[in-house]
Amino acid sequence: MIAPLFPFQAERYLADLRDRTAGSAPDTVREFAWLWSCGVLDVRSDNLLIPVLVTQADLPIEPTLARRNRERGWGLPDTYFRDRLERGGCLLLIESAGEASGLYPRCRAVYIPGPLG
Numbered sequence: 293m294i295a296p297l298f299p300f301q302a303e304r305y306l307a308d309l310r311d312r313t314a315g316s317a318p319d320t321v322r323e324f325a326w327l328w329s330c331g332v333l334d335v336r337s338d339n340l341l342i343p344v345l346v347t348q349a350d351l352p353i354e355p356t357l358a359r360r361n362r363e364r365g366w367g368l369p370d371t372y373f374r375d376r377l378e379r380g381g382c383l384l385l386i387e388s389a390g391e392a393s394g395l396y397p398r399c400r401a402v403y404i405p406g407p408l409g
Contacts, residue, residue, distance in 0.1 A: 300336045305366040307333065309345060321345070321387040321404040328383060341383040341400060342376060348389045353377065353396075 310329040316322035328343040350356045357373040360366070376382050380398030393401040 301338050301368060301372070302342055302366075303333065303336070304364075305361070305368060306342070308364055308366065309343060313345065321385045321402065324402065324404070325385045328385070342381060344373070344377075344382045344384050346384055346386045346389050346392045351389055351392060353392065 306329045310326055310333065313322045313326035313329070316326055322345065325343050325345040328341075332340050332342065344353065344357070346353060354374050354377065358370065361368050361370075361372070373382070377396045377399060380396070380400075382396070382399045384392060384396065384399050384401040386392050386401055386403040390403055393403050
């Protein structure tokens with residue numbers, strides 16, 4: 293295996309998201325979060341949209357992500373999520389928090405209120 297040429301900043305965050313959403317029910321936003329985090333981890337590029345799973349309990353998003361960054365040891369800079377959210381560098385995967393889709397207009401958002409199909 294070839295080592296990356298530079299550190300991949302979001303690796304610990306994405307691994308945590310992947311592990312928290314592994315085994316999610318099919319056709320749900322959590323399964324989509326798992327798939328997207330696996331894909332970005334495989335590519336290992338900070339230039340891709342970083343998935344952010346958003347539930348009602350995660351609002352407001354920025355302080356929640358900053359707190360989790362410290363608690364879970366993701367090792368990201370303090371302004372990592374704020375900067376990405378403002379620039380449109382995140383994919384918001386919204387579960388039961390539909391109002392979150394308008395908070396960051398530069399970000400793409402996926403809102404799945406229930407099972408697909």
